[in-house]
Amino acid sequence: MQKIEISPKYSYLRTFIESLPARMADEGETIHKGRNLIKVLTAPDGLRLNVKRYHTPRLFNTIVYSTGLRTPKGRRAFDYPQRLLSHGIETPEAVAYIEERHMGLLAESYFISIQCPYPNRFYEIIDDPEELYIPLAKAFARFTARMHEARMMHCDYSPGNILWQRSDDGTFHFSVVDINRMHFGNVTLEMGCANFARLWGTRLFFDTIAEAYAEARNLDAEACRQTLMQARRKFWTKYAKHHNISFKLEL
Numbered sequence: 001m002q003k004i005e006i007s008p009k010y011s012y013l014r015t016f017i018e019s020l021p022a023r024m025a026d027e028g029e030t031i032h033k034g035r036n037l038i039k040v041l042t043a044p045d046g047l048r049l050n051v052k053r054y055h056t057p058r059l060f061n062t063i064v065y066s067t068g069l070r071t072p073k074g075r076r077a078f079d080y081p082q083r084l085l086s087h088g089i090e091t092p093e094a095v096a097y098i099e100e101r102h103m104g105l106l107a108e109s110y111f112i113s114i115q116c117p118y119p120n121r122f123y124e125i126i127d128d129p130e131e132l133y134i135p136l137a138k139a140f141a142r143f144t145a146r147m148h149e150a151r152m153m154h155c156d157y158s159p160g161n162i163l164w165q166r167s168d169d170g171t172f173h174f175s176v177v178d179i180n181r182m183h184f185g186n187v188t189l190e191m192g193c194a195n196f197a198r199l200w201g202t203r204l205f206f207d208t209i210a211e212a213y214a215e216a217r218n219l220d221a222e223a224c225r226q227t228l229m230q231a232r233r234k235f236w237t238k239y240a241k242h243h244n245i246s247f248k249l250e251l
Helices: 008-023 059-066 073-079 081-085 130-149 189-194 203-217 221-240
Strands: 002-006 029-033 037-042 048-054 094-102 105-114 152-154 162-166 172-176 182-184
Touching (some): 002 008, 008 048, 008 094, 008 105, 048 073, 059 105, 073 105, 130 152, 130 162, 130 189, 189 203, 189 221
Antiparallel strands (some): 029 037, 037 048, 152 182, 162 172
């Protein structure tokens, strides 16, 4: 059984959207291939769509998602964008959600959104010169502070989930993706500063973030700096026990 929900704005694409599960095998540009598959496909009107296929959950999660004890990831990804966009936080606009079930149990699901045109991710800044990443860090800290002040926090704030570009006038623009894991509610100093822990960059990059974030939220800069760096040390020390790190860590 297949269930499809389409944003009214894109209802004219229903026939194409219905065909996406079948198209995923042989069509489109692959963005990520792993347990989940992400591809970019072009609709008949030229609109570029990002299609994320969520794998069939493991048995326990299949039961949890199928019985309504927890909302499936794809469904959350479809529901959350409007909450962010209504507060001026950029994230790709939701287009559709497709859910497949077998004998009443959740199988594969699909989240379709507009493909974000921003070309940069936060992986690249590890090699950027200081004159670029300092203004980038300040702008990004203010963007994050605005999201946190709106009582929203991305719970997977990793380099690949933050897209950005710099316009000709020097203004930085940011968009967050993979937002199925969000916290909605008060964001404390500790929570907000620890939110930067997974990012890459130099010590100066994070000192700049802490200072700009503190200023934007009227918090103590030194407390932000200490909290951020403590969270980074905790995360990367644990991460390094199980993974190779291909860049120099400044903790």
